[in-house]
Amino acid sequence: MWRKTLITYANSVLLRCRSMATRPSPDVSAAVNSILLRSLKDHYMEVSKMTPPPKVNPPAPFTVVKGSLDSGGPVLKRSYKDEEVSVSVMRLANIIPEGGDDDDDDDDDSINQLFVHVNISKPGQADSLHFLCGLYPDALGIHSVSLRPKVENSEASTLEGLINKYNGPTFEALDERVRDSLHGYIQERGIDESLFPFLQAWQYVKDHRNLMQWFKTIGTFVHQGKEVTTQAQ
Template sequence: MPRVTTVLRKSRKAIQDLDLLKVLHSEITHEHSSNPFQDKQSGSLGDFTLDWDSPKSQDVVLRKKSESGEEVAVSAMLGPEIYEGASSFPREALMKVCIKKPGLSSILQFDCGVSGKDNGSEFDIHSAHYLPSTSLDSSNYKGPSYSELDPNLQSELKRYLVSKGIEESFTNFLLLHLHRKEQGQYVNWLRKLEEMVARGDDD
């Protein structure tokens, strides 16, 4: 009787694995055939270079250094799904921009959100900080709430970032790259799961 029970259990597992393999294969095929990011314009990095883009991480880091020695670093990753308004992308990118002048240890830091629009992307500044030291001491006063700043100053700060290369072509590239990166990671995860089930591996 124990042997019959073992055979039945293995048969049930084989049927379940076969069903799961069919579902996994269908999902992988669907992801390839209905890629929503395939035909979108990729934009341009401009003067930035990709400094970090590990296939195992969700974030990317981009940097550029001008002839004057000024450094601009951008780190970004996808945020939660967007539930309000129309967007060509399902998720917003959370972008941090840090600007360092030559010979100074202080940093200007901007926390931004990048969202899709009909024919591209746009970014908004959520907060802006002056960090007097690269030690990033949390006790330092980082400035008032961004929403409390004068609207003219808010507009000028956004123009300032655009002048540093954070313009639409760059945010187009960033938003699309992050969505493609996430989709690629999802498909790779499905393939690994498919391989594991096909081998009959147990947890």
């Protein structure tokens, strides 16, 4: 849905701007800005009227990380014995751009395929255990497992340290018994398909907020540039 809105908006603005650019007038720049601002406002109002999904609570004992909608960090957290478990999420479409024409089925597929990052940390340990997983309505699959420096350990979190650190074999290369044991390990900590309904709804809301903010910030930038041009004249 969001991608369709952006493509429709971009095509309409491009056509209008090309039309204005062919007119020999000293006010072409101001006219293009006005068209862009009007289009941004129209699409902002259209997006603002979209009906949000029903509110879904995360499965206990997970809780929502405060401020997660406005950051790129973890969405959910919980304690498991002496461990801290955190979950971050993003849509598959945000990692692998879709190609070809858009349709409703493509939109449904992209939101039904989530990538989740699971971090499990222990007190006194410099590293945390990191799982990258594919999450679907009825299944969860592990893509990779590695040890990574904790976020607060700034020295160990340098880019050079991450590049030079051995992250282990690919998950498919592991013995089947090891793979099954790793699945059991994270399932014991509540990482399974039961997280999907909440994370799907949460991602819808975040996409909506991001798109609204995008229209607003681009419009503010163009409007300020319009004011500067007017004053200069």
